[in-house]
Amino acid sequence: MVKSSVTDEHVVKTSSTVKSVEVTVQILEVLTEATGAVRVTDLARQLGMTKARVSRHLQTLTHLGLVDRAREGEGYVFGRKLLKFGRAAVYRSNIVEISRPYLTDLCQQTGHTALLATPTRGGAMVVSSVPSQFEPGIMVHPGTVLSLPSSPAARLIYYYENQKPVPPRVIDNIKKYGVDFEANARGNGLGGIAAPIFEPDGLIASTVGIILSSSLLLPEPETSLLEMVKGVAESIQAEYAEGAVSSLKP
Template sequence: MAQAGPASDDAADASLPTAIVSLQVIEALANAPQGLGVTQLSQQLGMPKARAHRHLRALRDHGYLLQDPVTNQYRVGWQLYLLGKACVGRFDLMTLARPALERLRDAVGQTVVIASYAEQAVAVIDFLRGTSPLEITLRPGSRFSHHASAQGKLVLAYGPATLREQYLARPLEAETPRTITAPQALRDELDRVRRRGWSDAPEELFTGINALAAPLLQAGGALFGTLAIVGSIHYLPAEPDPAHVEALRRTAAELSAMMGYADAS
Protein backbone atom coordinates (compact mmCIF):
# COMPACT_ATOMS: atom_id res chain seq x y z
CA MET A 1 0.00 0.00 0.00
CA ALA A 2 1.39 3.42 -0.92
CA GLN A 3 2.39 5.63 1.96
CA ALA A 4 0.50 8.92 2.33
CA GLY A 5 2.88 11.75 1.48
CA PRO A 6 2.75 15.44 2.36
CA ALA A 7 0.25 16.09 -0.43
CA SER A 8 -2.37 14.13 1.50
CA ASP A 9 -2.48 16.99 4.04
CA ASP A 10 -4.13 19.09 1.36
CA ALA A 11 -7.18 16.88 0.96
CA ALA A 12 -9.44 19.28 2.88
CA ASP A 13 -8.81 22.17 0.51
CA ALA A 14 -7.38 20.58 -2.63
CA SER A 15 -10.30 21.90 -4.66
CA LEU A 16 -8.98 25.44 -4.35
CA PRO A 17 -6.43 26.57 -6.96
CA THR A 18 -3.00 27.36 -5.55
CA ALA A 19 -3.27 31.01 -6.59
CA ILE A 20 -6.53 31.43 -4.68
CA VAL A 21 -5.01 29.91 -1.55
CA SER A 22 -2.07 32.32 -1.79
CA LEU A 23 -4.47 35.23 -2.09
CA GLN A 24 -6.37 33.99 0.96
CA VAL A 25 -3.08 33.88 2.89
CA ILE A 26 -2.25 37.42 1.79
CA GLU A 27 -5.72 38.69 2.72
CA ALA A 28 -5.51 37.12 6.18
CA LEU A 29 -2.13 38.74 6.83
CA ALA A 30 -3.24 42.08 5.44
CA ASN A 31 -5.98 42.05 8.11
CA ALA A 32 -3.51 41.16 10.87
CA PRO A 33 -0.98 44.01 11.19
CA GLN A 34 0.61 42.29 14.20
CA GLY A 35 1.34 39.21 12.09
CA LEU A 36 0.27 35.55 12.22
CA GLY A 37 2.08 32.31 12.91
CA VAL A 38 1.65 29.12 10.88
CA THR A 39 -0.75 27.60 13.40
CA GLN A 40 -2.86 30.76 13.66
CA LEU A 41 -3.09 31.07 9.89
CA SER A 42 -3.96 27.42 9.31
CA GLN A 43 -6.71 27.60 11.93
CA GLN A 44 -8.08 30.86 10.54
CA LEU A 45 -8.21 29.55 6.96
CA GLY A 46 -9.14 25.99 7.86
CA MET A 47 -6.21 24.45 5.99
CA PRO A 48 -3.50 21.96 7.03
CA LYS A 49 -0.43 23.51 8.63
CA ALA A 50 1.82 21.95 6.01
CA ARG A 51 0.03 23.76 3.19
CA ALA A 52 -0.10 27.05 5.10
CA HIS A 53 3.64 26.78 5.74
CA ARG A 54 4.42 26.15 2.06
CA HIS A 55 2.48 29.21 0.95
CA LEU A 56 3.99 31.40 3.66
CA ARG A 57 7.50 30.29 2.79
CA ALA A 58 7.02 30.82 -0.95
CA LEU A 59 5.53 34.29 -0.46
CA ARG A 60 8.33 35.19 1.96
CA ASP A 61 11.02 33.98 -0.44
CA HIS A 62 9.62 36.24 -3.16
CA GLY A 63 9.43 39.31 -0.94
CA TYR A 64 5.67 39.42 -0.46
CA LEU A 65 5.87 38.57 3.23
CA LEU A 66 8.31 39.21 6.06
CA GLN A 67 9.05 36.78 8.88
CA ASP A 68 9.96 37.99 12.36
CA PRO A 69 13.19 36.21 13.34
CA VAL A 70 12.19 36.21 17.02
CA THR A 71 8.49 35.23 16.96
CA ASN A 72 8.54 33.50 13.52
CA GLN A 73 5.27 35.28 12.72
CA TYR A 74 4.62 36.47 9.18
CA ARG A 75 3.36 39.85 8.05
CA VAL A 76 2.94 41.81 4.83
CA GLY A 77 6.22 42.66 3.08
CA TRP A 78 7.41 45.50 0.89
CA GLN A 79 6.75 43.72 -2.39
CA LEU A 80 3.09 43.33 -1.49
CA TYR A 81 2.94 46.93 -0.25
CA LEU A 82 4.28 48.17 -3.60
CA LEU A 83 1.83 45.94 -5.48
CA GLY A 84 -1.01 47.37 -3.42
CA LYS A 85 0.06 50.91 -4.21
CA ALA A 86 0.18 50.09 -7.91
CA CYS A 87 -3.35 48.64 -7.78
CA VAL A 88 -4.71 51.64 -5.90
CA GLY A 89 -3.19 53.90 -8.53
CA ARG A 90 -5.09 52.09 -11.28
CA PHE A 91 -8.43 51.35 -9.63
CA ASP A 92 -10.23 54.16 -7.87
CA LEU A 93 -13.20 52.98 -5.82
CA MET A 94 -15.12 56.21 -6.19
CA THR A 95 -14.67 56.18 -9.97
CA LEU A 96 -15.93 52.60 -10.25
CA ALA A 97 -18.82 53.26 -7.90
CA ARG A 98 -19.69 56.77 -9.08
CA PRO A 99 -22.79 55.94 -11.19
CA ALA A 100 -24.41 54.09 -8.29
CA LEU A 101 -23.37 56.77 -5.80
CA GLU A 102 -24.77 59.53 -7.98
CA ARG A 103 -28.10 57.74 -8.21
CA LEU A 104 -28.18 57.47 -4.42
CA ARG A 105 -27.18 61.11 -3.95
CA ASP A 106 -29.87 62.27 -6.39
CA ALA A 107 -32.47 60.09 -4.65
CA VAL A 108 -31.79 61.36 -1.13
CA GLY A 109 -30.19 64.77 -1.77
CA GLN A 110 -27.60 64.23 0.98
CA THR A 111 -23.85 63.73 1.11
CA VAL A 112 -22.84 60.14 0.31
CA VAL A 113 -19.79 58.73 2.09
CA ILE A 114 -17.70 55.58 1.66
CA ALA A 115 -15.58 54.66 4.69
CA SER A 116 -13.17 51.94 5.69
CA TYR A 117 -12.21 50.95 9.22
CA ALA A 118 -9.43 50.15 11.67
CA GLU A 119 -9.47 48.78 15.21
CA GLN A 120 -10.46 52.03 16.92
CA ALA A 121 -12.32 54.08 14.31
CA VAL A 122 -13.86 54.34 10.87
CA ALA A 123 -12.03 56.42 8.27
CA VAL A 124 -13.60 58.34 5.38
CA ILE A 125 -12.26 57.16 2.02
CA ASP A 126 -14.16 59.66 -0.11
CA PHE A 127 -17.53 61.34 -0.47
CA LEU A 128 -19.97 62.80 -2.97
CA ARG A 129 -21.47 66.18 -2.10
CA GLY A 130 -25.19 66.41 -1.49
CA THR A 131 -27.67 68.72 -3.20
CA SER A 132 -29.67 69.97 -0.20
CA PRO A 133 -29.45 73.65 0.86
CA LEU A 134 -27.49 72.62 3.98
CA GLU A 135 -24.50 70.62 2.80
CA ILE A 136 -22.34 68.37 4.99
CA THR A 137 -18.71 68.15 3.85
CA LEU A 138 -16.20 65.60 5.12
CA ARG A 139 -12.46 65.33 4.55
CA PRO A 140 -11.07 62.02 3.26
CA GLY A 141 -9.13 60.48 6.12
CA SER A 142 -11.46 61.86 8.81
CA ARG A 143 -11.91 59.33 11.62
CA PHE A 144 -14.93 58.70 13.83
CA SER A 145 -15.28 56.44 16.85
CA HIS A 146 -17.15 53.20 16.30
CA HIS A 147 -19.71 53.50 19.09
CA ALA A 148 -20.73 57.07 18.23
CA SER A 149 -21.13 56.80 14.46
CA ALA A 150 -23.55 54.95 12.21
CA GLN A 151 -20.61 53.63 10.18
CA GLY A 152 -18.77 52.46 13.28
CA LYS A 153 -21.77 50.58 14.62
CA LEU A 154 -21.85 48.64 11.35
CA VAL A 155 -18.18 47.76 11.79
CA LEU A 156 -18.85 46.44 15.29
CA ALA A 157 -21.92 44.54 14.08
CA TYR A 158 -20.52 43.08 10.85
CA GLY A 159 -16.76 43.16 11.38
CA PRO A 160 -14.49 40.65 13.16
CA ALA A 161 -15.76 39.46 16.54
CA THR A 162 -12.34 40.07 18.08
CA LEU A 163 -12.50 43.73 17.07
CA ARG A 164 -15.97 44.08 18.62
CA GLU A 165 -15.01 42.46 21.92
CA GLN A 166 -11.80 44.45 22.25
CA TYR A 167 -13.66 47.67 21.53
CA LEU A 168 -16.45 46.94 23.99
CA ALA A 169 -13.88 46.24 26.70
CA ARG A 170 -12.63 49.83 26.60
CA PRO A 171 -14.35 52.93 28.02
CA LEU A 172 -16.96 54.40 25.66
CA GLU A 173 -16.59 58.17 25.69
CA ALA A 174 -19.50 60.50 25.02
CA GLU A 175 -19.20 62.62 21.88
CA THR A 176 -22.60 64.25 22.56
CA PRO A 177 -25.27 63.73 25.23
CA ARG A 178 -26.88 61.17 22.90
CA THR A 179 -23.81 58.94 22.46
CA ILE A 180 -24.27 55.37 23.68
CA THR A 181 -21.70 54.84 26.45
CA ALA A 182 -23.08 51.77 28.28
CA PRO A 183 -21.58 48.52 26.90
CA GLN A 184 -24.80 46.50 27.22
CA ALA A 185 -26.84 49.24 25.56
CA LEU A 186 -24.33 49.23 22.71
CA ARG A 187 -24.55 45.44 22.42
CA ASP A 188 -28.34 45.74 22.17
CA GLU A 189 -27.93 48.39 19.50
CA LEU A 190 -25.55 46.17 17.52
CA ASP A 191 -28.09 43.33 17.64
CA ARG A 192 -30.67 45.72 16.23
CA VAL A 193 -28.26 46.79 13.47
CA ARG A 194 -27.69 43.17 12.47
CA ARG A 195 -31.42 42.41 12.43
CA ARG A 196 -32.38 45.28 10.17
CA GLY A 197 -29.20 45.48 8.07
CA TRP A 198 -28.45 49.20 8.53
CA SER A 199 -27.60 51.67 11.26
CA ASP A 200 -28.08 55.30 12.23
CA ALA A 201 -26.69 57.68 14.85
CA PRO A 202 -29.01 60.67 15.30
CA GLU A 203 -26.96 63.41 17.01
CA GLU A 204 -24.71 60.77 18.60
CA LEU A 205 -21.50 62.00 16.95
CA PHE A 206 -22.30 65.65 16.21
CA THR A 207 -25.26 67.65 17.48
CA GLY A 208 -27.70 68.36 14.66
CA ILE A 209 -26.23 65.68 12.35
CA ASN A 210 -27.44 62.19 11.53
CA ALA A 211 -26.18 59.41 9.27
CA LEU A 212 -27.69 56.25 7.84
CA ALA A 213 -25.21 53.52 6.95
CA ALA A 214 -25.21 50.08 5.34
CA PRO A 215 -22.41 47.51 5.06
CA LEU A 216 -20.24 46.99 1.99
CA LEU A 217 -19.40 43.29 1.82
CA GLN A 218 -16.73 41.47 -0.15
CA ALA A 219 -16.73 37.99 -1.68
CA GLY A 220 -17.30 35.52 1.13
CA GLY A 221 -19.16 38.08 3.24
CA ALA A 222 -16.19 39.83 4.86
CA LEU A 223 -16.79 43.49 5.63
CA PHE A 224 -15.00 45.91 3.30
CA GLY A 225 -16.37 49.13 4.74
CA THR A 226 -19.53 51.18 4.85
CA LEU A 227 -21.77 53.29 2.66
CA ALA A 228 -23.57 56.16 4.39
CA ILE A 229 -25.72 59.16 3.71
CA VAL A 230 -24.98 62.07 6.04
CA GLY A 231 -27.02 65.20 6.61
CA SER A 232 -28.72 67.58 8.98
CA ILE A 233 -31.17 66.04 11.45
CA HIS A 234 -33.76 68.16 9.63
CA TYR A 235 -33.28 66.11 6.44
CA LEU A 236 -32.35 62.82 8.16
CA PRO A 237 -34.57 62.69 11.27
CA ALA A 238 -34.29 60.13 14.05
CA GLU A 239 -37.19 58.27 12.39
CA PRO A 240 -35.72 57.98 8.89
CA ASP A 241 -37.67 58.07 5.68
CA PRO A 242 -38.14 54.43 4.57
CA ALA A 243 -37.37 55.53 1.01
CA HIS A 244 -33.95 56.78 2.14
CA VAL A 245 -33.23 53.49 3.90
CA GLU A 246 -34.32 51.47 0.87
CA ALA A 247 -32.20 53.57 -1.53
CA LEU A 248 -29.16 53.21 0.77
CA ARG A 249 -29.52 49.45 1.14
CA ARG A 250 -30.12 48.96 -2.57
CA THR A 251 -26.96 50.90 -3.46
CA ALA A 252 -24.88 49.10 -0.81
CA ALA A 253 -26.04 45.77 -2.23
CA GLU A 254 -25.11 46.93 -5.74
CA LEU A 255 -21.60 47.94 -4.65
CA SER A 256 -21.17 44.73 -2.64
CA ALA A 257 -22.06 42.71 -5.74
CA MET A 258 -19.39 44.65 -7.65
CA MET A 259 -16.87 43.43 -5.04
CA GLY A 260 -17.93 39.81 -5.51
CA TYR A 261 -20.42 39.41 -2.68
CA ALA A 262 -23.29 37.05 -3.45
CA ASP A 263 -26.29 37.31 -1.12
CA ALA A 264 -27.37 33.77 -0.28
CA SER A 265 -30.73 34.83 1.20
Protein backbone atom coordinates in the same frame (compact mmCIF):
# COMPACT_ATOMS: atom_id res chain seq x y z
CA MET B 1 12.34 8.72 -24.53
CA VAL B 2 14.18 12.04 -24.38
CA LYS B 3 10.98 13.90 -25.27
CA SER B 4 9.14 12.18 -22.43
CA SER B 5 11.89 13.11 -19.98
CA VAL B 6 11.68 16.78 -20.97
CA THR B 7 7.90 16.72 -20.58
CA ASP B 8 8.16 15.14 -17.13
CA GLU B 9 10.69 17.76 -16.06
CA HIS B 10 8.33 20.53 -17.23
CA VAL B 11 5.47 19.03 -15.21
CA VAL B 12 7.63 18.86 -12.08
CA LYS B 13 8.71 22.49 -12.47
CA THR B 14 5.13 23.63 -13.06
CA SER B 15 3.89 21.72 -10.01
CA SER B 16 6.67 23.21 -7.88
CA THR B 17 5.81 26.75 -9.06
CA VAL B 18 2.12 26.28 -8.27
CA LYS B 19 3.00 24.97 -4.80
CA SER B 20 5.23 27.99 -4.16
CA VAL B 21 2.36 30.32 -5.08
CA GLU B 22 0.05 28.43 -2.73
CA VAL B 23 2.52 28.79 0.15
CA THR B 24 2.90 32.50 -0.61
CA VAL B 25 -0.86 32.99 -0.43
CA GLN B 26 -1.03 31.04 2.84
CA ILE B 27 1.68 33.22 4.39
CA LEU B 28 -0.08 36.41 3.30
CA GLU B 29 -3.38 35.11 4.69
CA VAL B 30 -1.79 34.56 8.11
CA LEU B 31 -0.32 38.08 8.05
CA THR B 32 -3.77 39.42 7.08
CA GLU B 33 -5.46 37.85 10.09
CA ALA B 34 -2.71 38.78 12.55
CA THR B 35 -3.03 41.85 14.79
CA GLY B 36 0.73 42.45 14.81
CA ALA B 37 4.04 41.10 13.59
CA VAL B 38 4.21 37.33 13.07
CA ARG B 39 7.33 35.34 13.88
CA VAL B 40 8.74 32.63 11.64
CA THR B 41 8.11 30.03 14.35
CA ASP B 42 4.43 30.96 14.52
CA LEU B 43 4.06 30.95 10.74
CA ALA B 44 5.68 27.53 10.50
CA ARG B 45 3.42 26.12 13.19
CA GLN B 46 0.21 27.53 11.67
CA LEU B 47 1.11 26.34 8.16
CA GLY B 48 2.51 22.97 9.23
CA MET B 49 5.86 23.66 7.56
CA THR B 50 9.49 23.75 8.63
CA LYS B 51 11.01 27.06 9.72
CA ALA B 52 13.61 26.72 6.96
CA ARG B 53 10.96 26.47 4.26
CA VAL B 54 8.95 29.40 5.61
CA SER B 55 12.13 31.47 5.94
CA ARG B 56 13.01 30.88 2.27
CA HIS B 57 9.60 32.13 1.17
CA LEU B 58 9.83 35.14 3.49
CA GLN B 59 13.22 36.08 2.06
CA THR B 60 11.75 36.11 -1.45
CA LEU B 61 8.65 38.07 -0.38
CA THR B 62 10.82 40.59 1.49
CA HIS B 63 13.04 41.05 -1.58
CA LEU B 64 9.90 41.72 -3.67
CA GLY B 65 8.60 44.27 -1.15
CA LEU B 66 5.48 42.23 -0.35
CA VAL B 67 6.59 41.56 3.24
CA ASP B 68 8.65 43.67 5.66
CA ARG B 69 10.48 42.88 8.85
CA ALA B 70 8.83 44.38 11.91
CA ARG B 71 10.52 47.57 13.11
CA GLU B 72 10.49 46.46 16.73
CA GLY B 73 11.30 42.92 17.79
CA GLU B 74 11.08 39.81 15.68
CA GLY B 75 8.53 38.99 13.05
CA TYR B 76 7.11 40.06 9.71
CA VAL B 77 4.33 42.37 8.56
CA PHE B 78 2.71 43.40 5.26
CA GLY B 79 5.11 45.17 2.91
CA ARG B 80 4.50 48.64 1.55
CA LYS B 81 4.09 47.34 -1.99
CA LEU B 82 1.36 44.94 -0.86
CA LEU B 83 -0.44 47.79 0.90
CA LYS B 84 -0.23 49.77 -2.34
CA PHE B 85 -1.76 46.86 -4.25
CA GLY B 86 -4.46 46.55 -1.60
CA ARG B 87 -5.44 50.20 -1.79
CA ALA B 88 -5.61 50.04 -5.57
CA ALA B 89 -7.79 46.93 -5.40
CA VAL B 90 -10.21 48.59 -2.98
CA TYR B 91 -10.50 51.94 -4.76
CA ARG B 92 -10.89 50.30 -8.18
CA SER B 93 -13.12 47.44 -7.09
CA ASN B 94 -16.33 46.63 -8.88
CA ILE B 95 -18.55 47.82 -6.06
CA VAL B 96 -16.80 51.21 -5.96
CA GLU B 97 -17.33 51.68 -9.69
CA ILE B 98 -20.96 50.60 -9.47
CA SER B 99 -21.68 52.90 -6.54
CA ARG B 100 -20.28 56.15 -8.00
CA PRO B 101 -23.43 57.34 -9.82
CA TYR B 102 -25.62 56.20 -6.95
CA LEU B 103 -23.59 58.22 -4.44
CA THR B 104 -24.02 61.29 -6.64
CA ASP B 105 -27.77 60.66 -6.79
CA LEU B 106 -27.96 60.17 -3.02
CA CYS B 107 -26.09 63.42 -2.42
CA GLN B 108 -28.40 65.30 -4.78
CA GLN B 109 -31.55 63.72 -3.37
CA THR B 110 -30.76 64.36 0.29
CA GLY B 111 -28.53 67.44 0.05
CA HIS B 112 -25.98 65.71 2.29
CA THR B 113 -22.53 64.19 1.86
CA ALA B 114 -22.80 60.59 0.61
CA LEU B 115 -20.19 57.90 1.12
CA LEU B 116 -19.35 54.24 0.57
CA ALA B 117 -17.35 52.35 3.20
CA THR B 118 -15.85 48.86 3.24
CA PRO B 119 -14.77 46.60 6.13
CA THR B 120 -11.42 47.27 7.73
CA ARG B 121 -9.85 46.32 11.02
CA GLY B 122 -11.65 48.16 13.81
CA GLY B 123 -14.38 49.72 11.70
CA ALA B 124 -15.24 50.90 8.22
CA MET B 125 -12.96 52.61 5.70
CA VAL B 126 -14.39 55.24 3.38
CA VAL B 127 -13.51 54.31 -0.20
CA SER B 128 -15.66 56.81 -2.09
CA SER B 129 -17.55 59.98 -1.20
CA VAL B 130 -19.50 62.83 -2.78
CA PRO B 131 -19.48 66.03 -0.67
CA SER B 132 -22.58 68.17 -0.57
CA GLN B 133 -22.26 71.59 -2.20
CA PHE B 134 -24.46 72.98 0.55
CA GLU B 135 -22.26 71.65 3.34
CA PRO B 136 -18.68 72.55 2.43
CA GLY B 137 -17.57 71.84 6.00
CA ILE B 138 -18.61 68.19 5.84
CA MET B 139 -15.96 66.38 3.83
CA VAL B 140 -15.03 62.75 4.37
CA HIS B 141 -11.95 61.78 2.39
CA PRO B 142 -11.32 58.25 1.06
CA GLY B 143 -9.09 56.40 3.50
CA THR B 144 -10.88 57.82 6.54
CA VAL B 145 -11.66 55.08 9.07
CA LEU B 146 -15.05 55.29 10.78
CA SER B 147 -14.78 53.62 14.15
CA LEU B 148 -16.94 51.89 16.73
CA PRO B 149 -19.19 52.38 18.56
CA SER B 150 -20.47 55.68 17.15
CA SER B 151 -20.30 55.13 13.39
CA PRO B 152 -23.40 53.46 11.85
CA ALA B 153 -21.25 52.14 8.99
CA ALA B 154 -18.78 50.53 11.39
CA ARG B 155 -21.60 49.15 13.55
CA LEU B 156 -23.32 47.51 10.58
CA ILE B 157 -20.08 45.89 9.43
CA TYR B 158 -19.32 44.71 12.96
CA TYR B 159 -22.81 43.24 13.34
CA TYR B 160 -22.89 41.50 9.96
CA GLU B 161 -19.42 40.06 10.54
CA ASN B 162 -21.04 38.37 13.57
CA GLN B 163 -18.75 40.10 16.04
CA LYS B 164 -19.60 40.31 19.73
CA PRO B 165 -20.88 42.17 21.63
CA VAL B 166 -23.40 43.70 19.25
CA PRO B 167 -23.28 47.53 19.40
CA PRO B 168 -26.41 49.01 21.01
CA ARG B 169 -29.48 49.87 18.93
CA VAL B 170 -28.22 48.22 15.75
CA ILE B 171 -30.67 45.32 15.70
CA ASP B 172 -33.61 47.54 16.67
CA ASN B 173 -32.74 50.06 13.96
CA ILE B 174 -32.35 47.38 11.28
CA LYS B 175 -35.63 45.73 12.26
CA LYS B 176 -37.55 48.98 12.30
CA TYR B 177 -35.93 50.96 9.47
CA GLY B 178 -33.65 48.61 7.50
CA VAL B 179 -30.71 50.97 8.23
CA ASP B 180 -28.66 52.14 11.20
CA PHE B 181 -28.20 55.74 12.32
CA GLU B 182 -26.57 57.76 15.09
CA ALA B 183 -26.64 61.41 16.12
CA ASN B 184 -23.55 63.34 17.24
CA ALA B 185 -21.41 60.36 16.30
CA ARG B 186 -18.07 62.05 17.07
CA GLY B 187 -19.19 64.75 19.43
CA ASN B 188 -19.01 67.35 16.65
CA GLY B 189 -22.71 67.86 16.04
CA LEU B 190 -22.74 65.52 13.05
CA GLY B 191 -24.46 62.19 12.63
CA GLY B 192 -24.83 59.47 10.04
CA ILE B 193 -27.18 57.01 8.38
CA ALA B 194 -25.91 53.79 6.78
CA ALA B 195 -27.33 50.75 5.00
CA PRO B 196 -25.58 47.44 4.22
CA ILE B 197 -24.63 45.88 0.88
CA PHE B 198 -23.81 42.18 0.72
CA GLU B 199 -21.54 39.88 -1.25
CA PRO B 200 -23.12 37.05 -3.29
CA ASP B 201 -22.35 34.66 -0.40
CA GLY B 202 -24.11 36.90 2.13
CA LEU B 203 -21.01 38.42 3.73
CA ILE B 204 -20.99 42.19 4.26
CA ALA B 205 -19.39 43.94 1.29
CA SER B 206 -19.83 47.59 2.18
CA THR B 207 -22.18 50.23 3.52
CA VAL B 208 -23.65 53.27 1.81
CA GLY B 209 -24.87 56.30 3.71
CA ILE B 210 -24.87 60.01 4.41
CA ILE B 211 -23.28 62.41 6.89
CA LEU B 212 -25.53 65.18 8.16
CA SER B 213 -26.33 67.51 11.04
CA SER B 214 -27.41 65.70 14.20
CA SER B 215 -30.39 68.05 14.47
CA LEU B 216 -31.94 66.15 11.55
CA LEU B 217 -31.69 62.85 13.42
CA LEU B 218 -33.24 63.95 16.72
CA PRO B 219 -35.48 62.80 18.22
CA GLU B 220 -35.98 60.54 15.16
CA PRO B 221 -34.74 60.99 11.59
CA GLU B 222 -37.19 61.81 8.85
CA THR B 223 -38.60 58.68 7.23
CA SER B 224 -37.84 60.11 3.78
CA LEU B 225 -34.09 60.31 4.57
CA LEU B 226 -33.99 56.72 5.79
CA GLU B 227 -35.90 55.53 2.74
CA MET B 228 -33.56 57.34 0.34
CA VAL B 229 -30.48 55.73 1.91
CA LYS B 230 -32.17 52.34 1.97
CA GLY B 231 -33.32 52.72 -1.65
CA VAL B 232 -29.84 53.56 -2.92
CA ALA B 233 -28.39 50.58 -1.03
CA GLU B 234 -30.98 48.32 -2.65
CA SER B 235 -30.16 49.70 -6.11
CA ILE B 236 -26.43 49.09 -5.63
CA GLN B 237 -27.20 45.64 -4.24
CA ALA B 238 -29.30 44.74 -7.27
CA GLU B 239 -26.48 45.66 -9.65
CA TYR B 240 -23.63 44.26 -7.55
CA ALA B 241 -25.15 40.98 -6.30
CA GLU B 242 -28.89 40.84 -6.81
CA GLY B 243 -30.78 38.87 -4.19
CA ALA B 244 -27.81 38.56 -1.81
CA VAL B 245 -28.70 38.83 1.87
CA SER B 246 -27.05 38.00 5.17
CA SER B 247 -28.35 35.18 7.34
CA LEU B 248 -27.81 37.57 10.26
CA LYS B 249 -30.39 40.03 9.00
CA PRO B 250 -33.00 40.34 11.76
